[in-house]
Amino acid sequence: MGNTQVKTGDVAASDLRVVPIIISFVVAGFIGLFSETALNMALTNLIENFGIHETTAQWLTTGYLLTLGILVPVSGLIMQWFTTRQLFITALVASIIGTFIAAIAPSFSVLMIARVVQAIGTALLLPLMFNTILMIVPPHKRGRIMGIIGLVIMFAPAVGPTISGLILKSLSWHWIFWISLPLLIGALIFGWIFMQNVTNPTKPKIDILSIVLSTFGFGGIVFGFSSAGEGGGWGSATVIVSMIIGAVSLLFFTIRQLKMEQPVLNLRAFKYPMFTIGLLLVVVCMMVILSSMILLPLYLQTSLSLSTFAAGLLLLPGGIINGILSPVMGGLFDKFGPKWLVTIGIVIVTGAMFGFSTITIETSSAFIIALHIITMVGVSMVMMPAQTNGLNQLPRELYPDGTAIMNTLQQVAGAIGTAVAISILSSGAEGFMSTVEDKANPLNPLLAFTAGIQDAFVFAIIMGIVGLVVALFIKRVKVEHPM
Incomplete structure (x- = not known):
């Protein structure tokens, strides 16, 4: 371990201000991730204002995730080239610029550009946050701290629709965006004062070909799924070509990384079984969560004809409970390990998805609130314990790569989940309308939309069952490497 036990980055371990560093990340991460779902509640307004189709509006979420899918894989390399402070400040500046452009956006295309700039900030911040926590927090305390980080990662997107619903009222x-802007500026000032460098940049050689292959690989896969979700259908040339380019690029990227002495993304992290299992569980959770996050606001506003504010309020209790439970589950993980937490959590989430697949235009608000709360309780039991257990198995030198891999595949899974959900929703609604005789009846489009929503939640059930099978293999990691 050399001198890392005594010194972390350019700061002695005893001089690390752990709490202010964590607070800096928590505040910045909250605002960054809040914007990931805050616009979901405004989709109906944006569709009307800009005269766009719902599948085009979906690009505000998918484009954001696409940018993360392209940038996060190279974050492991970026973290080895720049200091913690430099990256933190750059991430916040990008988020501030993107938020300002979004606040003044006069058209859909300008808003789309703003979302990409915002995503650049988030793409730098998320892996940096995880890597820093792994560097400054000893393994036996990581569950609780990761639980607090989980509070941010899950709580921010969960309350995004509620807060935006309140604003839109x-x-x-x-x-x-105007409300997010001063909070981001405050986070930048706080981080400027308290953020410390916790790693020593080693400046490894940059392999341009690997970065190009990574971009076409992850970008192609996300773009392909998103284009299918946008209404082109799975058989369209755009979808097929994007998928093939993505898959081939990823194959060559993987082969190249395994042959390089200093890879851009060290895939040897997959040699650690609990890391791989934790990663699979996180991927399943992100698909379920982000598909639900886009389906529920659309269902509440279209099928149940609720206002944006009322729809936002229905999703608030689940978000709050998830935020409260994340640190609690982190503490339970520190004590008892991941096995029972994760397995029971996946069963709960799958059960809730089954409930959502039965909703109709007569479903009561109380039923939706209850199901959403149950979903969020289950998610808090799975996400952080699986993630922390997986990262704990990695040796210290693989932390940047492990966090980059996990964050990349989270975002890719989110984009895929969102695109597949919207695609199933559209085809389900079209399928329903093709069977009705009286197409002029105003009730039929509502029934068709609801049928599409039910179909989309069946996809979430299948993902939950896959997660349950994976969860059966999870074991507690005994951390042998010291801090």
Whole structure:
């Protein structure tokens, strides 16, 4: 371990201000991830304002995730080239610029550009946050700290629709960003004062071909799924070509990384079985969560004809409970390990998805609230314990790569989950309308939309069952490497 036991980055371990560093990340991460779902509640308004189709509006979420899918894989390399402070400040500046452009956006295309700039900030911040926590927090305390980080990662997207619903009740969608802006500036100032460098940049050689292959690989896969979700259908030329380019690029990227002495993304992390299992569980959870996050606001506003504010309020209790439970589950993980937490959590999530697949235009609000709360309880039991257990198995030198791999595949899974859900929703609604005789009846489009929603939640059930099978193999990691 050399001198890393005495010194972390350019700061002696005893001089690390652990709490302010964590607070800096928590505040910045919260605002960054809040914007990931805050616009979901405004989709209906944006569709009307800009005269766009719902599958085009979906690109505000998918484009954001696509940018993360392209940038996060190279974050492991970036973290070895720049200091913690440099990356933190750059991430916040990108988020601030993106948020400002979004706040003044006069058209869909400008708003789309703003989302990409915002995503650049998040793409730098998320892996940096995980890597820093692994560097400054000893293994036996990581569950609780990762639980607090989980509070941010799950709580921010969960309350995003509620807060944006409240804003949209009396203000335009631009205010979602105007309200975020001073908070981001505050996070930048706080981080400027308290953030410390916790790693020594080693400046490894940059392999341009690997970066190109990674971009076409992850970008092609996400773009392919998103294009299918946008209404092109799975058989369209765009989808097929994107998928083939993505798959072939990823294959060559993987082969190249395994042959290189200093890979851009060290795939040897997959040699550690609990890391791989933890990763699979996180991927399943992200698919379920982000598909639900886009389906529920659309269902509440279309099928149940609720206002944005009312729809947002229905999703608030689940978000709050998830935020409260994340640190609690982290503490339970520190004590008892992941096995029972994760397995029971996946069963709970799958059960909730089964409930969502039965919703109709007569479903009560109380039923939706209950199902959403149950989903969020289950998610808090799975996400952070699986993630922490997986990262704990990695040796210290693989932390940047492990966090980059996990964050990359989370975002790719989120984009795939969102695209597949919207695609199933669209085809389900079209299938229903093709069977009705009286197409002029105003009730039929509502029934068709609801049928599409039910179909989309069946996809979430299947993902939950896959997660349950994976969860059966999880074991507690005994951390042998010291801090």
